[in-house]
Amino acid sequence: MKKKSGLKLNSLAKIDFRSYTMIIALLALWIILSLLTDGAFLTPRNLSNLFRQGSVVAFIAIGMVLVIAAGQIDLSVGSLAGLAGAMAALAQVRWLPAIASRTGVEWIASGWPATIIAVFIAIGCGVILGGWQGLWIAYGRVPAFIVTLGGLLIFRGSILGLTRGVNIAPMDPTFQLLGQAYVPASLGAWLGAFAVALILLLSVYSRINKKRHGFPVRALWIQALVTVIICSVVVLFVVKMNQFRGIPVPVIMLLALAAVFTFVTNRTQFGRYTYAIGGNSEAARLSGINIKKNILWIFMVVGAMSGVSGAVLTARLNVATANAGNLFELNAIAACVIGGTSLVGGEGSIPGAMIGALIMASVDNGMSLMNVESFWQQIVKGLILMTALLIDVNSRRTED
Amino acid sequence: MNKYFPGTQALDNVNLDVYEGEIHAICGENGAGKSTLMKILSGVYSHGTYEGQIYYQGNEVKFANVKDSEQLGIRIIYQELTLVPHMTVADNIFLGAEPSRCGVINQNELFSNTEQLLKTYNLDIPYNARVGALGIGQQQMVEIAKALSGNASLLILDEPTSALTIEETNVLMGILRDLRASGVTCIYISHKLDEVFEIADRITVLRDGQVIDTSDIEGLDQNKVISLMVGRELTSQYPPRTKNIGDITFEVKNWTVAKAGNVSRPVVKDVSFDLRKGEILGVSGLMGSGRTELVQSIFGEFGKRISGELVLDGAPVEIRSSQDAISHGIALLTEDRKNTSLVLKHSVLANATLASVKDLLRWRVIDPNKELSITYEYKDRLQIKAPTIHTIVNDLSGGNQQKVAIAKWLLTEPKILIMDEPTRGIDVGTKYEVYRLMNELTSEGVSIIMVSSELPEILGMSDRILVMSEGSVAGIVDNHNVSMETIMMLATKGA
CATH class of the missing domain: 3.40.50.300 (P-loop containing nucleotide triphosphate hydrolases)
Incomplete structure (x- = not known):
């Protein structure tokens, strides 16, 4: 019995240890990069750029958490993001003007209507093609690794076929806002205040609610400390961003989607089933879970996220290129693994993956600031992915 | 030495x-x-x-x-x-x-x-x-x-x-x-x-x-x-039970099941039996006699390679998947706790509510109060010994793991609970608790089909005993002064 309780304490400590190490690793990385760049890394301007660039992969990482937690993998996300971005660009640059001139409906070819249509095309393209792969995986029983490896080639090939290798540009100014605009400082401040108020409210409410139902609660000082830390991070983030031009629009979109999907993973049937399937698919099936349908949905979600990512990328660069989204799958998978998602399935969190994405983006950005040649960047990122897995696999190995 | x-x-x-x-x-x-x-x-x-x-x-x-x-x-x-x-x-x-x-x-x-x-x-x-x-x-x-x-x-x-x-x-x-x-x-x-x-x-x-x-x-x-x-004298390995057996609630008629790619040699052949409300039906037989396949097929496994009829409360029902079975109030506690019953790396809470998440929804979102309180309720009722309900199931002893698996099925409020080897690999004390729980459930009107390869358990717990041999029913006997030898003779007589 003594040994049992010892084990339990250990495993609890381990979980906390994991999430703390992630945050500590991020802070350590920032300090190192800041020292190596004489402080250039931590300037508001650079941080703003870093978040804006990192958000593109982070959208995909949200979906990838679900995929990996369900014990699957998706290697096609980068190509799919590229294809979705290219479709959006083609819609704005070629298709909508062509339709407009043929039908005389001029208003669809520019401004917000054109942007909304382009965004729908990008996301729709992601959902449909993600779902198409999901059908192969769930109902065709082909391993996800193979299906999405095929998808990677098919989508990349489709981009080349559609664009003939030519850059598709320029996008409508309203579309560019998706990737380039900033939330005005005053609105940003209000949003920050709103977020802080919400966090405080939820923290107090959950405590009161738990007490009322007689559920155990954490020690008051721990909960207070955690709440205060989260609120300070929010405040610091808003202040830093406002010191430059305000919070970048894609970052706000990312935070909103991350919050929504954190809720989905924790509090919906779909989320629960996803983790159960990855944890033990046989037990999940025998508990009455429709595994095929769930997996199909997961691939539609990751497809949608790839679509969003592609649209934001095209908007930020104001051009769709044939190699857009290249190696995003690696960055997204790395973000998940660094963030504690288990590659054998059943475990993983979206906040963790967001921190993982931030670590990957920081490495990218920091090395660019230091003028490290691009071949070194690739080598370093490959090593980081391998090291993250090394730590992941070995910290999970139990005594039994 | x-x-x-x-x-x-x-x-x-x-x-x-x-x-x-x-x-x-x-x-x-x-x-x-x-x-x-x-x-x-x-x-x-x-x-x-x-x-x-x-x-x-x-x-x-x-x-x-x-x-x-x-x-x-x-x-x-x-x-x-x-x-x-x-x-x-x-x-x-x-x-x-x-x-x-x-x-x-x-x-x-x-x-x-x-x-x-x-x-x-x-x-x-x-x-x-x-x-x-x-x-x-x-x-x-x-x-x-x-x-x-x-x-x-x-x-x-x-x-x-x-x-x-x-x-x-x-x-x-x-x-x-x-x-x-x-x-x-x-x-x-x-x-x-x-x-x-x-x-x-x-x-x-x-x-x-x-x-x-x-x-x-x-x-x-x-x-x-x-x-x-x-550490204590066990007066009896099987707790006493006040029987409360009602009408026939479930019937299996001419049930034949074949495994994929082997349709000519069915693993379950023309099995018919009925089950009364509040009854414990023991299913005995040697390994490979089709016991497990029988209960799995009733639970919707084997898909379409089944012929026969299921009648639940007088109405014929079609069960082609575990979802169908659960929605008709049938639960199956599988024999392999680690591989088919539990998600070992997940918490007591996640495992307990896995099969009944849809009953915890409010506006399509899981109601955490409902989920926590029902999990605590069953943790107490089954006396699951775990530090908290967020403890990983893998860290529990075998007996407590089995209790979590049972809790998962009780949360679906089954009318018919099928238990395949419910006490395999668990200790004597926990076995007794499982038996007591089974008695409690039957007194509430739940019917139990218990598959077991341990004859003392079959004899100690069942109201009637269905003995299988090579896929067929070798006999259904009332559990009155039945000896182990009788059961063994039926089980080994061959078809």
Whole structure:
């Protein structure tokens, strides 16, 4: 019995240890990069750029958490993001003007209507093609690794076929806002205040609610400390961003989607089933879970996220290129693994993956600031992915 | 031979001595420290991670790893077999010790060595068969042969019969007797006291990491050992029950099931039976008699390869998947807790609510208050011993894991609860609690179909007993003065 309780304490400590190490690793990385760049890394301007660039992969990482937690993998996300971005660009640059001139409906070819249509095309393209792969995986029983490896080639090939290798540009100014605009400082401040108020409210409410139902609660000082830390991070983030031009629009979109999907993973049937399937698919099936349908949905979600990512990328660069989204799958998978998602399935969190994405983006950005040649960047990122897995696999190995 | 080690975490000042050439049984509830003790003896826990000494053949030994203990002839055979299914018997037996020259395996020598080994110990297995094609019992023999090939002088068997049929168990007992005659020492760990009393020379009982008693088999009886294991006299292994049996609620008619690719030889043949409200129907039969397939097919496994009819409360129902079954109020507690019943890496809470998440929704979102309170309710009701409901199920003992699995199904509020081997691998105390729970459920009107290969359990718990033999019903008998022999005769009579 003594040994049992010892084990339990250990495993609890381990979980906390994991999430703390992630945050500590991020802070350590920032300090190192800041020292190596004489402080250039931590300037508001650079941080703003870093978040804006990192958000593109982070959208995909949200979906990838679900995929990996369900014990699957998706290697096609980068190509799919590229294809979705290219479709959006083609819609704005070629298709909508062509339709407009043929039908005389001029208003669809520019401004917000054109942007909304382009965004729908990008996301729709992601959902449909993600779902198409999901059908192969769930109902065709082909391993996800193979299906999405095929998808990677098919989508990349489709981009080349559609664009003939030519850059598709320029996008409508309203579309560019998706990737380039900033939330005005005053609105940003209000949003920050709103977020802080919400966090405080939820923290107090959950405590009161738990007490009322007689559920155990954490020690008051721990909960207070955690709440205060989260609120300070929010405040610091808003202040830093406002010191430059305000919070970048894609970052706000990312935070909103991350919050929504954190809720989905924790509090919906779909989320629960996803983790159960990855944890033990046989037990999940025998508990009455429709595994095929769930997996199909997961691939539609990751497809949608790839679509969003592609649209934001095209908007930020104001051009769709044939190699857009290249190696995003690696960055997204790395973000998940660094963030504690288990590659054998059943475990993983979206906040963790967001921190993982931030670590990957920081490495990218920091090395660019230091003028490290691009071949070194690739080598370093490959090593980081391998090291993250090394730590992941070995910290999970139990005594039994 | 003498082994002595005071004070590890899970073991407290344990003294155990095993005589050469004896079969020494070790009994104890789950978590009593049996596995820890065995892991120390076999070198899984290296010297220095525990306090105390081990003496083997008069000398103190310090194992750094399993290789060290194997070199001295100590071999352990685990509950789960560790063979490579795609390789032949010979390949498996000499895996890692193949007769070879410059890395090239000498096939002839390999086969002749294997044949000789199998002959020496009267093991009736073809040396060139693929291990995956053998039955569990034969695979276990391969495992034993593998241990013996390394000149084992001390064989440790951990629950060796948990997956064996009665005939296979008898064969194993014979082999162990032969081994004893040829001077091999055995440590035999088992829950099944019948076997222990059949074969062991001496018994050591462990409880809470301490040795309670070591004595010769003469002068002991099963009740005595059970009371030593649980630390109290068990008046009865089966709690009393006030019967409250109602009308027929569920009927299975002309039920025939075939496995994929083998439609001509069904595994369940023309089975018909009925089930009353509040009744416990025991399903008995040898391994491979179609018991498990029968209950799985009722739960919607095997999809369309089924003919026959299910009638629930007078209306015919169509069940083609586990979703269908659950929505009709049928639950199946599977026999394989770790692989098909629980998500081991998830919490008590996540496992308990897995099959009933949809009942916890409010506006399509899980209501955390409802979820927490219902999980606490069932944790209390089933007395699940876990530090919190967020504890990972893998960290619980087998008995508590089984309780979590049962809680999962009770949360779906089943009308018909099918339990396949509900007490396999759990300790005596927890078994009693499971039985009491079953009684409680039947008094509330739940009907239970209990599949079990333990006859005492079938006789102790059932109202009626359905005996299966080669896929067919060999008989359905009321449980009045039925003897084990009657059941066994039905089970073995063949179709």
